[in-house]
Amino acid sequence: MAWENVATLVIALAALLVSVVSVGYSKRSADASKRSADAAERQAAAAEAAIPPPPPPVAWEVVRYRGKESFLLRNLGPESALDVEVHSNGGRLRPTDDGTLKMSELKPGGTIAFWMVTSLELPELYEIKVRWRDSDGWIILPLP
Incomplete structure (x- = not known):
């Protein structure tokens, strides 16, 4: 090789x-x-x-207003709620100060003032029902 x-x-x-x-x-x-x-x-x-997911367009909070039986429903969402209605619960919930339990528009931060009829003969209410144009029926919100 x-x-x-x-x-x-x-x-x-x-x-x-x-x-x-x-x-x-x-x-x-x-x-x-x-x-x-x-x-x-x-x-x-x-x-x-x-x-985090984006906030819902309409969100609610119920707070005490002028006493034990008086409340405010407040829109916490970033958008207006249209055709808002608070269920009167057989007349137990009533608007405050010549107000109404129905509003065509509730802007962000807007409120509906209402009071609750109480009596020793009536059971106490612990929640309210609210609906608006884009809701899927009545939404139940706890009372404070």
Whole structure:
């Protein structure tokens, strides 16, 4: 065998060894890239889950107004509630100060004032019913 053939064989084996080592590094680099991409996806999903949902367009709160039996229904939402109605509960809930239990529009922060008829013979009320144009029927709200 000629020395040129031996040198060519040694160079070919060295090139093969370098190729095998390069493939190993490439495989590890690809695995690291995949782990990094997976971690980025998990981070994005966690960040998206942490974003609070937008507030409902209409939200309600009932607070005491001028005494034990007097209340305000307040629109806490960012949008107006249209065609709002407080259920009178058989006449037990009545508007305050020449008001009404029905309003065509209740703007954000707007209120409906009402009072509750009480008697020793009547059961105490613990909730009221409210509905408006975009509600799915009567919504029950607790009294404070």
